[in-house]
Amino acid sequence: DQQVKQNSPSLSVQEGRISILNCDYTNSMFDYFLWYKKYPAEGPTFLISISSIKDKNEDGRFTVFLNKSAKHLSLHIVPSQPGDSAVYFCAASVGGSYNNNDMRFGAGTRLTVKP
Amino acid sequence: NAGVTQTPKFQVLKTGQSMTLQCAQDMNHNSMYWYRQDPGMGLRLIYYSASEGTTDKGEVPNGYNVSRLNKREFSLRLESAAPSQTSVYFCAAGDSLYEQYFGPGTRLTVT
Numbered sequence: 001d002q003q004v005k006q007n008s009p010s011l012s013v014q015e016g017r018i019s020i021l022n023c024d025y026t027n028s029m030f031d032y033f034l035w036y037k038k039y040p041a042e043g044p045t046f047l048i049s050i051s052s053i054k055d056k057n058e059d060g061r062f063t064v065f066l067n068k069s070a071k072h073l074s075l076h077i078v079p080s081q082p083g084d085s086a087v088y089f090c091a092a093s094v095g096g097s098y099n100n101n102d103m104r105f106g107a108g109t110r111l112t113v114k115p
Numbered sequence: 116n117a118g119v120t121q122t123p124k125f126q127v128l129k130t131g132q133s134m135t136l137q138c139a140q141d142m143n144h145n146s147m148y149w150y151r152q153d154p155g156m157g158l159r160l161i162y163y164s165a166s167e168g169t170t171d172k173g174e175v176p177n178g179y180n181v182s183r184l185n186k187r188e189f190s191l192r193l194e195s196a197a198p199s200q201t202s203v204y205f206c207a208a209g210d211s212l213y214e215q216y217f218g219p220g221t222r223l224t225v226t
Contacts, residue, residue: 004157034212043119043205043217044158089157093212101171103212105157 003027004092006106014114019077021109023090026071030092030104035064035075038087038108047088048075080113087111117141119218121206127224128196136191136221138206146210147189148173149181151202152220158205164189196225 005024013019021035031052036044050057050064050073057064063076077084090106122137140147145166150158160173164183178200180192189208193200203222209215 002156032212041219043207043219045217046213046215049213091157091212101160101163101165101173103160104174105159107155107157 002104002107003030004090004104004106006088006090006109008109009107010110010112012112012114013080015082016079019075019080019084019111019113021075021077021088021090021111023073023075023106024071025073025092025104027092027094027104028071029094031095032093033064033066033073034091034093034103035062036089036091036105038089044089077111080111082113082115085111085113119206119208119216121204121218121221123221124219125222127226128193129226130197132196133192133194134196134223135193136204136206136223138189138191138218139187140189140206140208140216141187142208142216143186144208144210144214144216145186146208147183148207148215149179149189149191150205150207150217151175151200152205153202161191161204193223196223198225201225 034049035047037047038044066073087108089108093103119140148163149161152158162181164170167186203220206218
C-alpha cells in the first residue's frame with residue numbers, strides 16, 4: 001500500500017526551463033511533506049519541506065506547492081540547471097516535522113536537465 | 116567531519132549467510148535510522164533508534180535486528196539472508212525530518 005506516489009519515473013527538461021515534479025498521497029493524516037534529492041552513489045539529501053498549514057514554500061530556485069484537497073504536492077525548479085539532474089523523492093509524515101518514525105517515501109522521479 | 120558513514124559499500128551473500136551492516140555518525144544526533152530502497156519503491160524504514168539504548172521497529176522489520184551500540188553507532192544485522200533482502204540499505208541520523216542526514220548506502224545482493 002503505497003501512500004505516497006510519484007507517477008512519473010522520469011522527466012527531461014532543457015536547461016533554463018521550469019521542472020515540475022509531482023507527488024500524490026492517499027493518507028489525509030499526513031501533515032508534513034518533504035522533497036529529497038539523490039545523486040548516484042550518494043544518500044538522499046533534504047531539499048525543501050512544507051507543513052500542511054501552508055500551501056507554498058519557496059527557497060531560492062525551489063518552490064513546493066501543496067494542494068490538500070487534491071492530496072497533491074509539486075516541486076518547481078526555476079530555472080533548471082544541469083546540476084539539478086538527480087532522483088527526487090517526495091516524502092510525507094504524520095505528526096509534524098519531529099516525527100521521524102512514520103515517514104513514507106515515493107518511488108522517486110529521475111530528472112535530467114539537458115544543457 | 117564525515118557525517119554518516121556506512122560499511123561496507125557493497126556485499127554479496129549467499130542465502131542463509133549472516134552479516135552486519137555498520138553505521139556511524141559524528142553529528143551528535145540522538146536519532147538514527149535504517150532504511151531499504153528497492154527498485155520502483157521509495158525508501159522504507161526498517162528500524163530506528165530515538166536515543167542510545169532504545170530501538171523500535173519501522174515499516175519493514177522482519178528478518179532484521181539492530182543494535183544501538185552507543186550514540187555514534189547503529190548496526191543492522193541479517194541473521195539468515197534471503198534473496199528478498201537484496202536492496203540498497205541507507206543509514207540516517209537526525210532529530211527532525213528536515214535535518215535527517217543519510218549515509219552513502221550499502222548495496223547488498225543475496226543469491
